[in-house]
Amino acid sequence: MTGFGGSAQSWSLVAFCAVVALTLLLCVLTGPEADDLPEFYTGYRSLSPLRNGLAVAGDYISAATVLTIGGIIALCGYDGIVLALSALLSLLLLMFLLAEPLHNTGRYTMGDALARRHPARSVRVTACLVTLAALVPMMVVQLAGVGELLAYVLGFSDIGMRDGCVAGAGVLMISYAALGGMPGTALVQIIKTVALLGSGLVVSVLILRAFDWQPQTLFHAAARQSGAGDAYLTWGLQYSSSPHPALDMASTQCAIVLGGACLPHVTMRMYTAGTPRQVRRAMSWAVSSVTLFILMLTVICTGATALVGHDRITAADAHGTTAYLLGARAAFGATLSRPESLLFATVTTAVFLTLLASVASMTLACANTLAHDLTASRATPPAPARELALARFSALAVGVPTVLLAVLAQRRSLQPLATVSFTLGASAIAPALLYTLFWRRYTRTALLATLVVGALSVLALTPGTTLVSGTPLSAFPDADFAWFPYNTPALVSVPAGFLAGWLTTVLSGRRATDRERTRYASHEHHLLTGPPPRRSPR
Amino acid sequence: MSYDVPELPSDRPSHGPSHDGRYDRVYDRPSPTWSTGQEAYGTGRAGPRSGAHRTLRLLRRAYRWHRRVATLTALGYFVAFLTLTVKAPSLMARPGPGGLPTGLVLALVQIPVTWLAVLLYEAAAHRFVDPLARRARRQASVSGADREHAP
Numbered sequence: 001m002t003g004f005g006g007s008a009q010s011w012s013l014v015a016f017c018a019v020v021a022l023t024l025l026l027c028v029l030t031g032p033e034a035d036d037l038p039e040f041y042t043g044y045r046s047l048s049p050l051r052n053g054l055a056v057a058g059d060y061i062s063a064a065t066v067l068t069i070g071g072i073i074a075l076c077g078y079d080g081i082v083l084a085l086s087a088l089l090s091l092l093l094l095m096f097l098l099a100e101p102l103h104n105t106g107r108y109t110m111g112d113a114l115a116r117r118h119p120a121r122s123v124r125v126t127a128c129l130v131t132l133a134a135l136v137p138m139m140v141v142q143l144a145g146v147g148e149l150l151a152y153v154l155g156f157s158d159i160g161m162r163d164g165c166v167a168g169a170g171v172l173m174i175s176y177a178a179l180g181g182m183p184g185t186a187l188v189q190i191i192k193t194v195a196l197l198g199s200g201l202v203v204s205v206l207i208l209r210a211f212d213w214q215p216q217t218l219f220h221a222a223a224r225q226s227g228a229g230d231a232y233l234t235w236g237l238q239y240s241s242s243p244h245p246a247l248d249m250a251s252t253q254c255a256i257v258l259g260g261a262c263l264p265h266v267t268m269r270m271y272t273a274g275t276p277r278q279v280r281r282a283m284s285w286a287v288s289s290v291t292l293f294i295l296m297l298t299v300i301c302t303g304a305t306a307l308v309g310h311d312r313i314t315a316a317d318a319h320g321t322t323a324y325l326l327g328a329r330a331a332f333g334a335t336l337s338r339p340e341s342l343l344f345a346t347v348t349t350a351v352f353l354t355l356l357a358s359v360a361s362m363t364l365a366c367a368n369t370l371a372h373d374l375t376a377s378r379a380t381p382p383a384p385a386r387e388l389a390l391a392r393f394s395a396l397a398v399g400v401p402t403v404l405l406a407v408l409a410q411r412r413s414l415q416p417l418a419t420v421s422f423t424l425g426a427s428a429i430a431p432a433l434l435y436t437l438f439w440r441r442y443t444r445t446a447l448l449a450t451l452v453v454g455a456l457s458v459l460a461l462t463p464g465t466t467l468v469s470g471t472p473l474s475a476f477p478d479a480d481f482a483w484f485p486y487n488t489p490a491l492v493s494v495p496a497g498f499l500a501g502w503l504t505t506v507l508s509g510r511r512a513t514d515r516e517r518t519r520y521a522s523h524e525h526h527l528l529t530g531p532p533p534r535r536s537p538r
Numbered sequence: 539m540s541y542d543v544p545e546l547p548s549d550r551p552s553h554g555p556s557h558d559g560r561y562d563r564v565y566d567r568p569s570p571t572w573s574t575g576q577e578a579y580g581t582g583r584a585g586p587r588s589g590a591h592r593t594l595r596l597l598r599r600a601y602r603w604h605r606r607v608a609t610l611t612a613l614g615y616f617v618a619f620l621t622l623t624v625k626a627p628s629l630m631a632r633p634g635p636g637g638l639p640t641g642l643v644l645a646l647v648q649i650p651v652t653w654l655a656v657l658l659y660e661a662a663a664h665r666f667v668d669p670l671a672r673r674a675r676r677q678a679s680v681s682g683a684d685r686e687h688a689p
Contacts, residue, residue, distance in 0.1 A: 078639075078641065078642060078645070081642070081645050081646075082620070082623070082645060085616070085645060085648050085649075086616070088648075088649075088652060089612060089613075089616050092612055092655065092656075093609060093612060093613070095656070095659070096605060096608040096609045096612065096659065097605055097609055215636070215638075215646075216636040216637050216638050219638055219642065220637070230631070230639075233631075233638065233639045233641075233642050234627065234630060234639055234642075235623045235624065235627055235630065235641065236627070246624045249620070249623075249624065250620065250624070253616075253620060257613075257616070276671065277663075277668060280659075280660065280663055281660075284656045284657075284659075287652065287656050288653060288656060291649055291652045291653060294649065295649050298646075524594065524598070525594055525674065525678060528594065528597050528598060528601060528671065528674065529597070529671050529674045529675045529678065530671075530675075
């Protein structure tokens with residue numbers, strides 16, 4: 001079932017092709033020179049705060065936000081809105097807590113930020129592995145989403161076509177990352193954020209107009225159409241089948257709040273600003289745009305339920321991932337005039353670009369960490385031209401297996417994979433960054449323990465959760481091997497990550513912690529005031 | 539010393555001349571409350587009582603308060619909201635303004651509050667943190683330049 005008329009489909013196809021051609025061209029044009037390493041990694045730290053902020057917002061609004069959280073808002077109302085708010089809070093906390101210290105200590109990757117205090121090859125290699133483990137599942141989610149979105153919007157159901165779409169999107173993401181580097185992907189992100197916010201604003205205004213500009217009418221209509229009545233506007237619909245609804249909700253929120261903004265493809269944008277003040281400015285723009293987007297997402301997805309109804313949303317997709325598009329389509333009324341089809345094509349194109357751009361940024365983050373963290377601690381670091389070639393090759397090396405995984409993962413529930421990413425961010429990356437930046441006594445062994453214990457506990461617990469098996473909406477609905485009766489592993493893995501770091505530090509003895517304290521003191525000036533301002537190399 | 543405040547005593551006898559003209563902003567001038575009294579005890583600028591060290595300590599404290607207040611406020615509101623949602627569902631389901639349940643109104647209010655929080659954070663950082671950070675950076679570059687000139 002596609003639900004969209006022929007003219008909307010053909011306009012969408014034209015718009016997709018145009019956007020792909022245009023962004024690729026821009027990416028090649030803004031891409032770095034063959035031996036220009038700082039430009040590939042950070043774009044010389046020369047992006048203005050507004051543009052940098054839009055790029056951060058673009059990185060942060062991934063397909064998981066638009067499609068997954070949108071679907072939960074449409075189907076479960078209140079619970080989805082709370083999820084969206086916790087995603088927003090995560091970015092706000094990144095701005096308040098980590099943005100400036102990260103900018104001050106990091107150079108190109110998360111490994112740099114960690115290795116400034118603990119310069120060791122083991123730290124860099126572990127950071128690289130954790131980055132890959134956190135981002136590859138997320139990339140699979142996005143790429144599989146591209147196949148689903150194209151099949152839905154363009155109206156084909158052939159499996160081979162879907163696989164072809166995923167492969168095509170994979171080629172695009174690798175080219176964006178390898179050719180454009182940081183400046184290129186930043187540009188794609190900026191275009192995407194502007195397209196998404198602009199088209200979303202038009203659709204939200206149309207939906208609010210349909211309800212006489214009364215938000216309460218919209219919410220009551222959605223509650224009527226949701227089939228759940230007033231339960232749609234209160235807590236618990238999403239967790240109704242769970243044996244421990246309160247704990248499930250708490251651990252999901254905890255994973256998103258701590259993990260969402262710590263993922264390396266978001267934090268790598270902290271290094272592209274020039275001064276700590278510019279980072280703050282950029283984050284203000286980013287938080288403001290994401291807030292606006294969350295507001296629009298709420299309006300559009302509750303609008304989808306109010307206008308289309310719960311049954312048609314679940315008929316299109318059991319998890320409601322197409323709710324954003326259905327809401328946008330319904331906002332334009334029953335028949336589309338030509339300008340309306342064009343506007344609707346903008347909405348679908350913005351979502352398409354969202355999928356492509358966020359997956360390109362994640363590829364870039366993986367490629368950077370592979371090329372930089374694995375070589376930077378060698379006795380003789382490679383020449384810039386060689387490291388750049390290595391980074392481009394790494395984009396390919398990460399991209400190809402991800403595309404294959406995405407082809408396999410299609411038509412399954414993608415929620416476990418997204419959960420792995422967020423929970424890894426919350427259990428390994430968040431404690432490692434917080435301790436490294438703010439705790440004086442934190443030792444190198446403790447850093448490694450945090451990363452390893454946090455990551456391993458997530459990877460060990462996830463297969464046992466109810467997201468993977470045991471319920472009709474699981475990834476494997478026919479099997480039941482769930483032994484951990486919650487829907488995320490965060491309940492155990494987040495405390496495990498934090499405790500591992502704390503215990504290892506406390507147990508490592510007075511002398512070790514005193515040494516760390518002195519070392520922290522010698523880095524403190526740098527941490528607080530940032531790197532000395534550099535003149536532009538041009 | 540055309541930039542110095544006239545009523546200041548000559549506060550840095552040991553390295554005065556080499557700094558001529560460097561204090562071109564208000565917050566770079568040694569302020570009488572601390573420099574005249576404490577500077578007499580310490581001899582080197584890297585010692586615990588020197589200006590650079592003190593600025594760093596002030597900056598650390600400013601950053602710490604700034605971060606703590608902002609984070610705890612944001613996190614506190616959200617945790618309180620979640621606790622109420624789970625522990626007091628009847629309160630959150632009670633009709634609030636506009637006929638919507640109170641919980642939903644409290645959730646939607648977070649959106650404008652976020653914008654406000656960003657504005658407040660920026661203003662506070664501009665007022666309390668940025669001047670100290672600039673002073674610390676400048677003092678570091680001055681002492682670095684001195685070290686280069688030293689034989």
